[in-house]
Amino acid sequence: MDFSLSDEERAIRDTARQFITREVVPLEQEALRRERAHRPGLDHSELRELQLKAKKFGFWGLATPEEYGGMNLPAVMQSLIWTEVGRTFVQFRFGGEADNILFYANDEQKREYLVPTIEGDRISCFAITEPGAGSDAANIKLSARRDGDDWVLNGEKTFITNGNDADFVIVVAVTDREKGVRGGGTTAFLVDREMGWRSEFIQTMGEGGPASLIFEDVRVPSRNILGEIGQGFELGMQWIGKGRYLIPSTALGIAERALGMAIEYANTRETFGRRIGENQAIQWMIADSEVELEAARWLILRAAWTVDQGADPRHASSMAKLYGAAMVNNVVDRVMQVHGGMGYTRELPIERWYRQVRLMRIYEGTDEMQRLIISRDLLRGYTKIGGHLS
Numbered sequence: 001m002d003f004s005l006s007d008e009e010r011a012i013r014d015t016a017r018q019f020i021t022r023e024v025v026p027l028e029q030e031a032l033r034r035e036r037a038h039r040p041g042l043d044h045s046e047l048r049e050l051q052l053k054a055k056k057f058g059f060w061g062l063a064t065p066e067e068y069g070g071m072n073l074p075a076v077m078q079s080l081i082w083t084e085v086g087r088t089f090v091q092f093r094f095g096g097e098a099d100n101i102l103f104y105a106n107d108e109q110k111r112e113y114l115v116p117t118i119e120g121d122r123i124s125c126f127a128i129t130e131p132g133a134g135s136d137a138a139n140i141k142l143s144a145r146r147d148g149d150d151w152v153l154n155g156e157k158t159f160i161t162n163g164n165d166a167d168f169v170i171v172v173a174v175t176d177r178e179k180g181v182r183g184g185g186t187t188a189f190l191v192d193r194e195m196g197w198r199s200e201f202i203q204t205m206g207e208g209g210p211a212s213l214i215f216e217d218v219r220v221p222s223r224n225i226l227g228e229i230g231q232g233f234e235l236g237m238q239w240i241g242k243g244r245y246l247i248p249s250t251a252l253g254i255a256e257r258a259l260g261m262a263i264e265y266a267n268t269r270e271t272f273g274r275r276i277g278e279n280q281a282i283q284w285m286i287a288d289s290e291v292e293l294e295a296a297r298w299l300i301l302r303a304a305w306t307v308d309q310g311a312d313p314r315h316a317s318s319m320a321k322l323y324g325a326a327m328v329n330n331v332v333d334r335v336m337q338v339h340g341g342m343g344y345t346r347e348l349p350i351e352r353w354y355r356q357v358r359l360m361r362i363y364e365g366t367d368e369m370q371r372l373i374i375s376r377d378l379l380r381g382y383t384k385i386g387g388h389l390s
């Protein structure tokens with residue numbers, strides 16, 4: 001069994017690290033200052049500029065097929081790069097990406113939505129969650145009623161990332177109540193903001209914030225159906241599935257950086273005439289963090305590897321998401337403890353991570369939903385204990 005990275009993986013990972021360290025990390029202090037003034041740490045044009053700079057380094061469209069100018073990287077490579085991105089709290093991501101399900105678009109939709117999203121000229125958001133349907137996504141109610149060659153959408157979506165900035169939404173609506181959500185009764189639509197939906201900002205404990213999207217008789221032409229009629233829920237689950245190994249990949253980067261800060265602090269801060277790192281209480285926090293971090297790393301890479309094998313990644317991804325999210329919350333909490341009062345201040349980014357990582361246990365499937373999936377797979381015999389090695 002070989003746990004080492006290939007030369008190519010190491011080279012790409014190191015170049016990503018170099019880019020983040022040289023180009024993004026230096027923006028952190030300014031980002032913190034702006035966020036404290038309730039402004040975005042990085043505005044859209046600055047993000048774009050950085051993404052174009054990264055393109056020159058070769059980073060463009062990590063998951064995007066080559067025919068659209070992307071790198072089409074294997075999932076393991078993508079995971080390694082997202083870990084590097086996680087090392088900075090500046091809200092940076094590499095450009096040239098689009099929602100995975102936008103590739104189901106037909107040729108006309110590809111020109112109108114997919115390509116401009118990849119190019120960064122349009123901003124998308126994805127909406128399935130509603131005020132009455134989160135974990136229980138199959139309970140969505142937002143309706144689309146056929147009217148001639150159009151569909152008329154009514155209802156509300158909530159907690160939608162990018163919902164304030166997006167100029168179009170991929171929204172999952174109920175098109176056939178009789179069939180039900182799991183029986184082919186839902187459809188995904190591409191809906192421009194100009195067609196009439198509006199967004200309302202939701203304040204959260206994190207920076208930025210999602211939005212509620214309100215649809216009141218929003219008229220959408222049939223040509224804006226994404227994929228097939230009846231395929232909406234399936235597309236929604238595909239969209240959510242992708243994040244389940246990428247979210248913990250960024251968690252890994254956060255934990256690595258934060259733990260590094262704790263080690264440095266433990267080696268310099270003195271109390272009672274000696275460095276705090278000489279106390280077992282501090283050493284144990286560092287040791288526990290390293291063990292959890294490594295355990296999460298292998299769960300995450302295994303989930304990504306499962307994707308690359310073309311096997312069903314759901315079980316492995318749920319374990320990676322559940323454990324990775326818990327790990328980063330534990331590590332950031334300990335890192336704050338090691339820093340004492342300084343950890344609680346806004347001089348350092350630790351309190352910011354503390355607020356940011358809490359979300360990882362909630363969105364794209366809560367801890368409880370991941371446990372439900374993992375246990376259901378075992379109880380119903382879909383997966384064997386020990387997975388592919390059993």
Ligand SMILES: Cc1cc2nc3c(=O)[nH]c(=O)nc-3n(C[C@H](O)[C@H](O)[C@H](O)COP(=O)(O)OP(=O)(O)OC[C@H]3O[C@@H](n4cnc5c(N)ncnc54)[C@H](O)[C@@H]3O)c2cc1C
Nearest residue numbers: 126127128129134135136159160161210363364365366368
């Ligand atoms: C910042 C942010 C960004 C988001 N971005 C998006 C987005 O872009 N698009 C989108 O569609 N959605 C998005 N979401 C929604 C997110 O996916 C949901 O919040 C999440 O799925 C949980 O749903 P809920 O909030 O309705 O909680 P609920 O489903 O009401 O759950 C409440 C609690 O009960 C638990 N629970 C529920 N059912 C069970 C059960 N059967 N057994 C045990 N425990 C249970 C849950 O785990 C949770 O702890 C976002 C949310 C946030 C906060």
